[in-house]
Amino acid sequence: MMRAGGLLFALAPLALAGCAGPSLLLLDNEDGSSEGALAVIDEKCGNPEGSTIAGSFTRTRLAGCTPRPKGVGEDGLKPDERSLIGALPPPPARFIMYFVQDTTVLAPGSEGMIEALDRHFKSRPGAELEIIGYTDTVGKADYNLALSQKRADEIRGRLIELGFPPEVMTATGRGERELRFPTPDETENGGNRRVEIIVR
Structure with missing residues (x-):
């Protein structure tokens, strides 16, 4: 499984039933949306930009210089494709917490998000956390960069106090x-x- 152009896709090998060659199956994005496209480039075809494939639940045989995607829908998936999809990890979950201006103090209402995150993390063995801090545009860019790092570090520290393993967080x-x-x-x-x- 790989990600490109905003769409998740599986490159199925020659062994797929009913295919004379490799094929490509495009799925929804991790968040359930279907925006994005994939460029398929074959240097032998003399087209440096390649052919663009888009559309959720489309299957494309990778043969010839003009790939033609065919919509199959979820009901048209083959058993081995369903098995591959079933083995995928759950999609990423996102939690957002807000801050009082020019501080690392959580704004009212954001404390509950830590509790929700704690419950979600405990139900997801092997998960990793990416913690990203941001600011608004008040102040100089260098100051805001440092403040956003302090906010991220503050949340990471609080999660460690709750028992989150430090090694799974950035x-x-x-x-x-x-x-x-x-x-x-x-x-x-x-x-x-x-x-x-x-x-994740």
Whole structure:
């Protein structure tokens, strides 16, 4: 299983029943959406940009220079394809916590998110956590980068106190990059002052 262009896809080998060669099966994204596309490039075809394949639950035989995807839907999956999909890990879960301006103090209402994260983590053996801190655009970029790292580290420390294994967590600050709600510079926005935790 691999990810490309926003779509999850499985490259099935020659052994797939009913296929004379390898085929490609595109599925929904991990979050259930279907945006994205995949470029299939064969240097022998003289087309450096390749052919674009898109669409959830489409199967494409990788033969010839013009791949033609065919929609199969979930009901059209083969038993071995269903088995592969069934063996996939659950999709990532995302938890977002907000902060009081210019602090590492959680905003009212965000404490409950730690409890929800704790319950989810305990139900998901072997999971890893990516903790990412952000700020709004008030202040200089370097200051905000440091503040976002402090927010990520604060949450990581609290999770360790709750018994989360340190080795399964990473904490990164991204400052005012990747705003959840795009704003001009020097704009206070509580929705951008956050830590996002991705559980995989």
